[in-house]
Amino acid sequence: MGKILIFGHKNPDTDSILSALLMEKFDKNLGFDVEAVRLGNVNKETQYVLDYLGIEAPRMIDEVLDGQEVVLVDHNEFAQSVNNIENATITCVVDHHRICDFKTSAPLYYRAEPLGCTASIMYKKYMEENIKIERNDAILMLSAIISDTLLFKSPTCTEEDVKIAKELEKIANINMEEYGLNMLKAGTDLSDLTADELITLDSKEVMLKDVKAKIAQVNTASIPDMLKRKSELENSIANTVNNEGLDLFVLAITDIIESNSQVIVLGKRADLVEKSYNVKLVDNTAFLPGVVSRKKQILPILTENA
């Protein structure tokens, strides 16, 4: 059969890459022949973690063969997964998102919890199986939690994530706040990316009822700095909307220091954003105070109003 492949979603974020690595160790411990891989480029935030630990990124793959055994971490929707996922054999999923557009023909392991981050569930799995959490593992877990919760400031962050992070901080033996802020800031250095790269860096295709949408997010330490590239970003978004037949594209530019977002919105259903947040788009953009979480503050609200 060959190795079972483990991967997070397309346009991988830190949790997707690191949880795949954590799952690889977990499954090897249980005697499985597995390999962590990734479905896209490593972003600078994730690279900061890998460099900090002196470890390599998993290799990149584009598609899987029919019947390939796979483990999904940090996602379950097929639109966000590897090409040809429909014909793969999914043996296991570990995730913290809603379940949608997911099906199998056979029973499988599925572990989802409504926590801030997949790596928090990995922590629980390690504990349940009595797998020792080494310093490196702790830093991987902690980095993913800090990334997904924006240093515990996102509304997706739960008490359990905070509790787990505190345990991990002891094992990691680092200053969590200082390390976390450096990691997040490393991720906001996007100056060398093209507009096309910026809008696909952390982008998810979703169905909001019958509205075909993409919701992309970039983290920044300064919204005005990012808005200097607004017309360039609008061009890229307009092309994507046309080429992919989207009804809606939302780019959330999220200020990780102040915890707000500026959105750039295009597509024939841009009205959905106006209706959902009771705002008026001016030149395709609006400021959404306090909004930082796609999962908690964007997807459910848009879905409800679609």
Add this chain to the structure above:
Amino acid sequence: MGKILIFGHKNPDTDSILSALLMEKFDKNLGFDVEAVRLGNVNKETQYVLDYLGIEAPRMIDEVLDGQEVVLVDHNEFAQSVNNIENATITCVVDHHRICDFKTSAPLYYRAEPLGCTASIMYKKYMEENIKIERNDAILMLSAIISDTLLFKSPTCTEEDVKIAKELEKIANINMEEYGLNMLKAGTDLSDLTADELITLDSKEVMLKDVKAKIAQVNTASIPDMLKRKSELENSIANTVNNEGLDLFVLAITDIIESNSQVIVLGKRADLVEKSYNVKLVDNTAFLPGVVSRKKQILPILTENA
């Protein structure tokens, strides 16, 4: 908000009723305000267990209100769940089936494992949370395992189910084989059921690709005895096919002693059974040696050939 309701699938089998009761205790232990309920009549096998322990069946419900918080055990497909499930808030699923026709708008707890029975997963959850398994709990778990695995003879039975059952046998302090056979036999006394009741007793509606099908199963200690009612059963099945617009209805009459099944098949896609098992239906029926498990030996094979 009111109580969170916990239930198994429609036409509940022993695992669906008992796992709901086990989950009720589990969630109460964690401080949740929950109530186990059921979506249909208690069959004689399940009643044997309830009588043995002197406990009441959960109350029956038909539908849930919009926004009702629910926990699903032993199923996830909406077609098998409570009426109006689409508008309920599913907070948790514990199951051992494939995932299909299931979606949520928010993250949730989802725990699936490819084990023989939901109650085996409940055992693991009790252990993980250090919830004491009392003698009654052990008998509930053991009964569900014996029921779903036909006393460990079904191909759905895993090594882990057997290991768990052996642990439970000690706590239950009963002779597992003797108790189990009595329980299974109690379930085969179907003489007072009408043909309509027989074909709905343990019946699941499924989509086999684009084939709308119902797969029903009755356990028996004697296939010839059951076949005395063949024409009566065929009439009921034909009515169901017409009334519900089904493409296929398969009734598996399963000999729990010898581990074989006789199927009665109607519907315009009856050819699917012939193709899948390389048999010829004679008078709508065929003998399938060694076939006892809908999940492992019927559903995937029919799906593959659909």
